Amino acid sequence: MSRFDDASVELRAVGSFVAPWHRHAGDELLLLLTGDYAIETEVGIQPLAPGNLLVVPGGMRHRGRSEHGARLLALLNRGDA
Numbered sequence: 134m135s136r137f138d139d140a141s142v143e144l145r146a147v148g149s150f151v152a153p154w155h156r157h158a159g160d161e162l163l164l165l166l167t168g169d170y171a172i173e174t175e176v177g178i179q180p181l182a183p184g185n186l187l188v189v190p191g192g193m194r195h196r197g198r199s200e201h202g203a204r205l206l207a208l209l210n211r212g213d214a
Contacts, residue, residue, distance in 0.1 A: 143207045152196040159210030161189040168203030172196070 147170075163172070165181040172179045172187060174195045181187060189195050191210075 140208045146204045148202045151198045156194045159191040162208040163187045164206040166204040170199045170203040
């Protein structure tokens with residue numbers, strides 16, 4: 134993990150998984166680098182393809198999921214990391 138201004142920058146490598154439901158006080162920015170990844174919210178599921186960028190608004194309940202694994206870059210407020 135690194136810092137950029139008031140954000141934590143994380144390079145995440147995940148295998149097949151479904152994260153627990155959670156929320157952050159601030160926005161979360163996700164950039165999928167490789168693999169398959171989707172963000173599930175109470176509104177629906179937003180699949181990402183490599184190169185896609187998604188911002189999850191602060192306060193929104195969500196969880197990530199991957200069937201075969203993924204590498205992604207995440208930026209969050211320091212208090213939310």
